[in-house]
Amino acid sequence: MPEADRTTSLDDGNVAGDPRGHGDDVRAVPLRHPGRWVASALVLVVAVAVASSLVTNERFQWDVVGEYFFSSAILSGLWTTLWLTAVSMTIAVVLGIIIALMRLSPNPVLKGGANLYTWFFRGTPLLVQLIFLFNISALYPVLTVGVPFGPKFFDIPANDILTPALVAIIGLSLNEAAYMAEIVRGGINSVEHGQTEAAQALGLRRSVIMRRIVLPQAIRVILPPTGNETISMLKYTSLISVIAMPELLYSAQVIYSRTYETIPLLMVASLWYLIVTSVLTLGQTYLERRTSRHRRTTETFAGGLLRRLRPHDTRVTAGRERP
Template sequence: MTVTTTEPTDTTEPTDTTAPPPATGPAGLRVIPARHPWRWLAGVAAVVLVAQFLHGLATNPGWDWQTFNAFVTADSILRAVWITLQLTCYGTVLGFALGAVIAALRLSASPILQTIAWAYVWAFRSIPLIVQLVFWFNLSYLYKRLGVGIPFGPTFWQFETMDVLGALGAAVLGLALHQAAYAAEIVRAGVLSVDAGQLEAAAALGIPRLRQAWRIVLPQAMRGILPNAANEVISLFKGTSIVYVMAIGELFYQVQVIYGRTGRVVPLLMVATAWYVLLTTLLSIAQYYIERYFARGAERTPPPTPLARARAFVRQIQESRLSTAPGGRS
């Protein structure tokens, strides 16, 4: 009899000797996101406070939004806004033009010119704006006539001060002279921020001094001048409300006249607030794009504008909808 034996069959799969070993060290650690409960709590509290404020604006009858709607676009208010813009524009242009001259005097090599420019800045920064405005408004009391002629000699041509310098002219003069003192320091700081090596290299290349200032110093100085200059323009725009002491019909003065007649103080103040906020926002937007323009030399690829970001966001949403729609691309 023949006995047949069979060897047991190994049913286990061969072991893969090339498999990577289990991860050890920092790579094998479990990542747990950080918790920020107090940050979330502060955010929720801030949102609740903002919601309460907005709810009060909408439901509190003391705000009197009907009166606000009746006067926010009234003809008298629009004329007052136009006068406010005129004061801001004239004060800014004249103030920064004179401020640039004073800054150049302070940077000059002449000690006499430096002293005169320093004295101007010192005087006009020391005297409150309201005092300056009242002084210029009463200039005709000190000088009834102004003229042109030889110093300490005969006068060839003269005119009455009251005929030239009215209330609006005195306001523009006071705002411009006051603004020039601050503009001079802003311009001087921007020029000093430019590396002196730039001028040395331009002089070595034989570039004329005027071209050095216009093509080399000014574009680089503008990056330091613009933020502070924009703050001064916005401050001047809001500071025009102080000319109410001269009975000029700018925005705040006109609002005072209307609520003095109607007794609706809060809604009329909100009218002025809305216009100030709107126009300040427009000035801030202009500041953003002007700064972006002069930053071209410092940033090769400037960040996208808010409008470009909004367009990219809308485009991303549209593409995601097309990819998820039936028959769309995967």
């Protein structure tokens, strides 16, 4: 058939020579999602209702909120919350790494001790642990320093050492370390086992393999949940108000117990928690993006050594090179 006969008719939309007798253009009809529109409308209605209540309800007493928002007592409690979060989280991360390595150890004693630790601190509430530590002097009124089953050097009354600040640090750190141990263990297990075997074949020690090969790669898996745990730690500090530690919530409670302005002071504490949590979230997002940016460009220690060995056609067995 001549090419001139295969033309498109603009009048009837048919293509000459089409055996089906039609050549209508296909129109793309977008899918309709009525459920999304209904859900969006409900969300907007709820948001408007909440905003309207916050603005129009005089019982929130926003003038009182503004009065106490930057008060010295509130800022002092906020500072206590911040440094307590930083110190407790730092100790928990270090202790969590140690416990995770113990759980991965082939030594049954170390592994059993780590399992017992995580079982206890994950199985009991943090509030109970804090109250128990605060009253530990009922069990051990005097702490003895010396050699186990040997000579004693000196005795210290437990109440002289276990101040509310120290109890808060110990309680928060020990509890959080149990969760960090599981996070670190999951991150270590996410690293391909073949890299560890290759490093062992090169004769590297277990500590070097863990420090130079496994942990730098596991950090990409460990970092996101660690950020979440840091934010949780910030909020867990509010529990130490039961041991009269003057953190943010306790400072607000002291004020409204005197002025009876409960709701405004709770709003002050909540707003400060939201502000600090938002800053921590931004920091976590930045660290995650920075880590993922170098994911494919970072060369592992074992991989670099193996690539150096291949051009020399050497065989590596049991940590020794054989031509």
